[in-house]
Amino acid sequence: MRIVGLTGGIASGKSTVSNLFKSHGVPVVDADLVARDVVRKGTGGWKKVVAAFGNDILLENGEIDRASLGQIVFSDSTKRQLLNRLLAPYISSSIFWEVMKLWLKGSKVIILDIPLLFEAKMDRWTAPIIVVWVDPETQVQRLMARDGIPEEQARNKINAQIALDWKKTKADIVINNSGTIEETKLQFQEVLNQVTRPLTWKELALSREGVFWILISALIGILVVQKNLKW
Structure with missing residues (x-):
């Protein structure tokens, strides 16, 4: 892959x-879309951001006002770094799972x-x-x-x-x-x-098909060894 x-x-x-x-x-995994999802009302990211920046950044429906939050962090590097630290684990985890979904579907290039x-x-x-x-x-x-x-x-x-x-x-x-x-x-x-x-051999080995054939080859190898041991 x-x-x-x-x-x-x-x-x-x-x-x-x-x-x-x-x-x-x-296929494209868009980090901006992921970032929006991890701060939806009630999520762990939402709770972290609200706790750090206060209720003033919330819209009437409880969602984060991205424009208001953007003005705060773009004008203050310390707050911008804080926001990045708070959301980085959530964004990285979500990106990983999006990649895994595409891998399971057989995507070779992401x-x-x-x-x-x-x-x-x-x-x-x-x-x-x-x-x-x-x-x-x-x-x-x-x-x-x-x-x-x-x-x-x-x-x-x-x-x-x-x-x-x-x-x-x-x-x-x-x-x-x-x-x-x-x-x-x-x-x-x-x-x-x-x-x-075309994928390199290393990239091909990391694809879904590559992992499948590696497992099949390993299984065949184990069966051959077991058969020889019986002799």
């Missing part, structure tokens, strides 16, 4: 690439779409690592347009994350999303071909 890491930065266009993988039938791939140290479990990069000024302008926020606020949000230029140095594959969607799609096609190439 091949587990591919996909990351980028805020307004880098990572979601566009993630959706392209989905449209080509490659994309882990994780914005905080390096921060969460999950880059150790993925190969290759794809970074969706965009030049800094384009990133600022896109974020301002997307969220309808002033430039200073946009830069603060971007600076709250690890710089894309640093992530770029750690990538196995870089998709430059600074241009048009057509240019990004052309790059994606090459990346898709690379990611879905």
Whole structure:
């Protein structure tokens, strides 16, 4: 099984690439969706966050106001780190089980779409690592347009994350999303071909079929040994 890491930065266009993988039938585990699930009302993550940040972050229905919480953590690095520490165990566990479900279904290639791939140290479990990069000024302008926020606020949000230029140095594959969607799609096609190439022997051994044949081979070996011992 091949587990591919996909990351980028805020307004880098990572979601566009993630959706392209989905449209080509490659399963994607989206950490943002997982993060929403682990803080739903009544969950362990929800209880931890409310205990740490208070009831003021709750909507009338008891769910966490993600916009309000986002404003708090993006303006305070200490609180942002606290939130990451609180939710990391829940998110990591949920991602693991999502991967296991896909493994049981026989998926040979899985994309882990994780914005905080390096921060969460999950880059150790993925190969290759794809970074969706965009030049800094384009990133600022896109974020301002997307969220309808002033430039200073946009830069603060971007600076709250690890710089894309640093992530770029750690990538196995870089998709430059600074241009048009057509240019990004052309790059994606090459990346898709690379990611879905035949599995290596090691990757194949970790797939569902690989484990099955290893178990069958081991069972046959045991039966042969037992038969020889009887002689």
